Amino acid sequence: MRVTESPPDPRLARFEGLFTCHHDDVLRYFVRRLDIRADAADLVAETFLVAWRRLDDVPEGQILPWLYGVARRVLSNHRRGESRRHGLADRLRDDLRTAVPDPEPVAVEAAEVFKQLSDTDREVLSLAAWEGLDTTQLAAALGCSRNAAMVRLHRARRRLERLLDHTPAGAKS
Structure with a gap:
């Protein structure tokens, strides 16, 4: 019985090339814009997840600018989420200050x-x-x-x- 290898997936090959070529540029984009550098890796992953899902929409000649556009939106969503979390934490802190009196x-x-x-x-x-x-x-x-x-x-x-x-x-x- 002879095992034949299936031909490589052209989508996967294209994505791997895109990732290899532009990962460092996208990472630098986030590092320059974030106060917490640890968040950069998560946002890079999220950016490339969007790129994988929308691989057919990635323009051939303008890949990096397209990725920067995705990264910009990912960063915007991240900042909105952080703002909501901090706002909620501030409200809870204020509620606790007024709801719980200082201990006797x-x-x-x-x-x-x-x-x-x-x-x-x-x-x-x-x-x-x-x-x-x-x-x-x-x-x-x-x-x-x-x-x-x-x-x-x-x-x-x-x-x-x-x-x-x-x-x-x-x-x-």
Whole structure:
């Protein structure tokens, strides 16, 4: 049985040539225009993806100017997206500033005490208090029995209480 190779795809060959010849020019185009140079590689890839999809539209004699036109539109879309993301982040930051009041000094002190607990105790207390899990749900989240979850929660609460009272952990039994 004889295996024959299929003839090379002329579209693929044309695209590979276009990519090889103009990749560096398109990369320099983006590097000169971006504050974050890491974005340039992504935008080059996006530009050549458009070129692949529209390969039949690429003019024979004016390939680089055509690619610059595509790159210009890709860059414009990128900047619009960045502007939207930054605008959303600014709005969320403003909303949080007005929605969440500055913490009371007592709350700041309690938060510092909370950080002194072990990771395990903090997680048990957080699941119960912040997530509102009952002992059955807590047991499922911790991967233990309901009784074990109740004991872990009780012990974590006692350790937190001791720290809040500023007594050494071993002083009470």
